[in-house]
Amino acid sequence: MNQIEIDDLNKHYGAYHALRDINLKIPAGSFVALIGPSGCGKSTLLRTIAGLEKFTGGTLRIAGEVMNTRPPRERDVAMVFQSYALYPHMDVERNMTYSLRLKRRPREEILERAKSAANTLGLTALLSRKPRELSGGQRQRVAMGRAIVRNPKVFLFDEPLSNLDAELRVRMRGEIRRLHERLGATSVYVTHDQIEAMTMADYVVVLRAGRIEQQGAPLDLYDRPANRFVAGFIGSPSMNFLPARVAEDGRTAILGEADGQRIDLGREVEPGREILVGMRPEHLQIRPASDATGLQATVELLESTGSMTFMEARLAGAPITVSQAGRMAAARGEPVRLQIDPENLRLFDPATEAAI
Amino acid sequence: MTAFFRTFREGSGFDAVLILCAVAYLLVFSAFPLVYNVIMSFQSVDMFSITDFNRPWVGWQNYIDVINRPEAWLIVKNTAIFVLLSIVFQLGLGFGLALLFQQDFPAATFLRGLFLAGWIMPGLVVGTVWKWIFAGDFGVLNYVLNHLGIVTGKIFWLSDPAYSLYAVIIANIWLGIPFNMILLSVGLAAIPRDIYEAAELDGATAFQRFFSMTLPMMRATLGAVVSLGVILTLQQFDLIAGLTKGGPANSSNVAQYWSWQLSFETYEISAGSVIAVMMIAVVIVVATIYVRSTTNEQSA
Ligand SMILES: Nc1ncnc2c1ncn2[C@@H]1O[C@H](COP(=O)(O)OP(=O)(O)OP(=O)(O)O)[C@@H](O)[C@H]1O
Numbered sequence: 001m002n003q004i005e006i007d008d009l010n011k012h013y014g015a016y017h018a019l020r021d022i023n024l025k026i027p028a029g030s031f032v033a034l035i036g037p038s039g040c041g042k043s044t045l046l047r048t049i050a051g052l053e054k055f056t057g058g059t060l061r062i063a064g065e066v067m068n069t070r071p072p073r074e075r076d077v078a079m080v081f082q083s084y085a086l087y088p089h090m091d092v093e094r095n096m097t098y099s100l101r102l103k104r105r106p107r108e109e110i111l112e113r114a115k116s117a118a119n120t121l122g123l124t125a126l127l128s129r130k131p132r133e134l135s136g137g138q139r140q141r142v143a144m145g146r147a148i149v150r151n152p153k154v155f156l157f158d159e160p161l162s163n164l165d166a167e168l169r170v171r172m173r174g175e176i177r178r179l180h181e182r183l184g185a186t187s188v189y190v191t192h193d194q195i196e197a198m199t200m201a202d203y204v205v206v207l208r209a210g211r212i213e214q215q216g217a218p219l220d221l222y223d224r225p226a227n228r229f230v231a232g233f234i235g236s237p238s239m240n241f242l243p244a245r246v247a248e249d250g251r252t253a254i255l256g257e258a259d260g261q262r263i264d265l266g267r268e269v270e271p272g273r274e275i276l277v278g279m280r281p282e283h284l285q286i287r288p289a290s291d292a293t294g295l296q297a298t299v300e301l302l303e304s305t306g307s308m309t310f311m312e313a314r315l316a317g318a319p320i321t322v323s324q325a326g327r328m329a330a331a332r333g334e335p336v337r338l339q340i341d342p343e344n345l346r347l348f349d350p351a352t353e354a355a356i
Numbered sequence: 357m358t359a360f361f362r363t364f365r366e367g368s369g370f371d372a373v374l375i376l377c378a379v380a381y382l383l384v385f386s387a388f389p390l391v392y393n394v395i396m397s398f399q400s401v402d403m404f405s406i407t408d409f410n411r412p413w414v415g416w417q418n419y420i421d422v423i424n425r426p427e428a429w430l431i432v433k434n435t436a437i438f439v440l441l442s443i444v445f446q447l448g449l450g451f452g453l454a455l456l457f458q459q460d461f462p463a464a465t466f467l468r469g470l471f472l473a474g475w476i477m478p479g480l481v482v483g484t485v486w487k488w489i490f491a492g493d494f495g496v497l498n499y500v501l502n503h504l505g506i507v508t509g510k511i512f513w514l515s516d517p518a519y520s521l522y523a524v525i526i527a528n529i530w531l532g533i534p535f536n537m538i539l540l541s542v543g544l545a546a547i548p549r550d551i552y553e554a555a556e557l558d559g560a561t562a563f564q565r566f567f568s569m570t571l572p573m574m575r576a577t578l579g580a581v582v583s584l585g586v587i588l589t590l591q592q593f594d595l596i597a598g599l600t601k602g603g604p605a606n607s608s609n610v611a612q613y614w615s616w617q618l619s620f621e622t623y624e625i626s627a628g629s630v631i632a633v634m635m636i637a638v639v640i641v642v643a644t645i646y647v648r649s650t651t652n653e654q655s656a
């Protein structure tokens with residue numbers, strides 16, 4: 001069953017078209033990430049699901065019911081805000097149980113649920129603190145607690161980890177994911193961090209300028225990007241794109257100038273066609289210049305994180321990035337050979353940017 | 357001498373000079389008149405001794421005199437009603453308008469600006485305008501009330517002792533609403549929007565959001581507005597001068613206007629000082645309660 005169903009949803013802010021023809025089905029219990037560059041409409045879509053924004057066309061269903069004009073409080077969704085939006089005048093316990101008190105649940109039940117949420121999130125010692133007496137990470141937990149106490153149909157997260165430091169962010173990533181598995185509720189998670197999206201979600205939706213560019217399982221997006229934008233957005237470092245022209249044989253392409261290097265495409269493409277060849281940095285292998293085969297490139301810069309080495313190089317006049325596990329040494333200007341399995345090449349049309 | 361100039365150049369001397377200026381200003385224009393007023397309230401001061409500081413000391417006699425005057429309790433009662441009703445309605449209506457203009461509707465900012473227009477008018481002008489509105493024979497208020505069928509016949513708002521105080525209060529409420537509205541708008545604007553959104557998702561109706569978010573978070577602002585309102589209402593003078601001059605027969609007289617009448621109309625300067633001192637005491641109490649309540653909130 002689909003917990004959330006969005007059909008042809010459109011949203012305007014005055015003349016600005018913020019969401020365009022959004023179609024999205026989110027099965028119950030799944031963890032969906034909305035991802036895209038800043039200003040693409042991620043928060044707008046999330047807030048539309050919550051009912052905090054009205055939309056100008058289409059239908060939104062939650063658990064099968066049409067929600068188009070329902071106020072947020074009738075939608076049974078909980079949201080974790082980027083700013084946390086804790087109630088400053090209430091202590092942690094009252095922050096978490098506000099919704100239950102509004103519903104006039106019995107006092108024992110309220111206490112019980114507050115305790116169990118506090119237990120889950122490690123907030124037991126902080127129940128009587130005010131939000132301003134908490135650290136950023138603790139506030140984030142309270143915001144999560146406020147959502148899970150309600151046991152809602154849908155959890156909405158708007159970049160909940162973006163205010164935390166790197167280490168805490170990685171830890172909370174795992175915790176949110178585990179929490180999701182335990183509670184089994186549907187989660188929609190907005191982030192602009194593609195690592196977060198890839199590691200946490202079982203379904204990723206890529207937005208650009210208010211439009212869904214592609215949706216699917218994380219590894220599907222990585223393996224089969226529908227267009228150049230998704231190919232460049234998913235994966236880190238980004239995919240390299242080199243302009244090329246398909247040779248007469250239809251199986252190789254000539255990079256850069258007419259007399260440039262040839263690359264094996266591994267499949268048939270219409271001869272003479274202009275294309276963009278996409279190569280992921282991690283799919284390129286660095287070989288010594290003395291090798292007989294492979295693309296000839298020159299080293300420009302090496303960066304090492306200890307476990308990984310990133311090489312900036314120039315290939316057919318264009319800058320490219322190569323990443324490789326382990327360490328290596330090479331001097332600036334040194335020639336190298338780069339090899340790539342034709343299976344790992346992604347081809348795009350330079351005009352439409354769609355995958356070929 | 358060079359050392360003196362050096363401290364000046366390095367800043368510490370300059371700081372001291374700035375502070376001295378402020379302190380000197382306060383001493384000359386606030387502390388001195390205040391103390392002088394308190395001293396006068398214990399002396400026998402009249403037209404002849406006013407220029408001479410060496411006046412007979414009479415202790416609490418002036419206070420006893422003032423309290424025993426036949427009009428004293430009427431004026432105390434009037435002052436209490438004046439302050440209480442003014443505050444309640446200024447605050448209520450000002451809060452209502454602040455909430456209204458917080459909403460996003462066409463021309464909201466323009467209308468809010470219009471409300472401010474009333475505030476920049478001098479009390480005396482407001483008094484004169486309201487005098488026309490209240491006029492018994494051809495005033496617009498009577499005209500409207502008659503046509504709506506709320507009353508029949510004429511109410512002599514300013515010359516009927518049963519109505520004169522309330523006429524002054526109505527005009528004062530009108531005058532004070534913009535002030536309340538602006539301060540409360542500032543307080544409302546300081547509450548983050550996302551808290552309301554979170555509360556809405558938590559299931560709170562507009563009503564519940566008002567009582568569990570807006571009101572508690574406005575506590576400090578409301579305290580400040582009430583305290584300032586009490587002080588400003590106790591200062592309200594020119595409106596009364598413009599409308600009723602405290603009459604008829606003291607029916608709309610309040611402490612501050614009485615103090616002025618005694619000091620500058622009948623030249624019973626000691627009596628006028630006594631009332632001023634008692635009003636200062638009230639203001640100090642109000643200010644203390646306010647400061648206490650806000651510091652408690654911060655430490656809570
Ligand atoms: N209230 C509004 N009025 C007009 N335009 C708005 C409003 N809110 C958002 N927008 C516009 O809609 C677009 C999408 O905004 P949104 O907040 O959804 O972006 P986002 O994808 O969440 O970006 P970020 O990653 O920076 O949070 C932006 O171009 C923004 O300028």
Ligand SMILES: [Mg+2]
Pocket residue numbers: 042043044
């Ligand atoms: Mg956003």
